[in-house]
Amino acid sequence: xxxxxxxxxxxxxxxxxxxxxxxxxxxxxxxxxxxxxxxxxxxxxxxxxxxxxxxxxxxxxxxxxxxxxxxxxxxxxxxxxxxxxxxxxxxxxxxxxxxxxxxxxxxxxxxxxxxxxxxxxxxxxxxxxxxxxxxxxxxxxxxxxxxxxxxxxxxx
Amino acid sequence: xxxxxxxxxxxxxxxxxxxxxxxxxxxxxxxxxxxxxxxxxxxxxxxxxxxxxxxxxxxxxxxxxxxxxxxxxxxxxxxxx
Numbered sequence: 001x002x003x004x005x006x007x008x009x010x011x012x013x014x015x016x017x018x019x020x021x022x023x024x025x026x027x028x029x030x031x032x033x034x035x036x037x038x039x040x041x042x043x044x045x046x047x048x049x050x051x052x053x054x055x056x057x058x059x060x061x062x063x064x065x066x067x068x069x070x071x072x073x074x075x076x077x078x079x080x081x082x083x084x085x086x087x088x089x090x091x092x093x094x095x096x097x098x099x100x101x102x103x104x105x106x107x108x109x110x111x112x113x114x115x116x117x118x119x120x121x122x123x124x125x126x127x128x129x130x131x132x133x134x135x136x137x138x139x140x141x142x143x144x145x146x147x148x149x150x151x152x153x154x155x156x
Numbered sequence: 157x158x159x160x161x162x163x164x165x166x167x168x169x170x171x172x173x174x175x176x177x178x179x180x181x182x183x184x185x186x187x188x189x190x191x192x193x194x195x196x197x198x199x200x201x202x203x204x205x206x207x208x209x210x211x212x213x214x215x216x217x218x219x220x221x222x223x224x225x226x227x228x229x230x231x232x233x234x235x236x237x
Contacts, residue, residue, distance in 0.1 A: 054236070121236060125168065125210070127170075139235045
């Protein structure tokens with residue numbers, strides 16, 4: 001298993017080759033490889049996006065990514081899994097995340113890659129801040145409806 | 157007199173902007189839940205209702221009681237990937 005947080009632009013395909021070249025050539029148990037790559041768009045909702053800051057919680061992020069991949073390994077009996085996630089300042093077209101899994105059969109690899117991505121989006125402590133033509137804004141999760149509460153009023 | 161408990165507090169993303177700092181060290185003299193501490197820290201602020209809380213790198217419920225030496229983090233819903 002490989003979990004890595006990188007703070008500079010990386011080449012996901014080279015990372016994949018570097019990690020798995022020997023196994024893919026020599027491991028006769030691997031029948032399926034599945035890869036998901038997330039890259040940065042230059043638009044979101046109603047705005048042009050010119051840049052993005054990706055923040056994370058060092059230590060907790062790695063722990064959760066490791067737990068997420070371990071869960072997928074057990075659930076889908078995959079042979080191995082890899083997650084590389086970018087942090088820092090990004091530009092459109094930059095790779096954000098690569099998830100790859102290897103298994104005996106395709107269903108396991110497809111499902112494990114999907115599960116890892118969904119769990120990562122729901123649990124791993126990363127936050128995106130976009131730079132748009134209207135200024136900076138923190139990205140909200142798709143299903144979030146952020147409200148605020150007034151602590152002063154609640155205390156009364 | 158109670159022994160003081162040392163708590164390390166971290167903030168991330170929009171919560172960090174709201175609090176105006178990345179982290180702080182506190183000495184508290186009574187056992188507080190993570191939400192009670194959050195309420196103490198955010199008096200006079202309009203705080204996000206959906207704040208997430210982690211202690212020692214693990215998500216916890218609002219009523220989780222803090223112990224001496226804990227690191228507690230407050231942050232908004234995550235948006236990675």
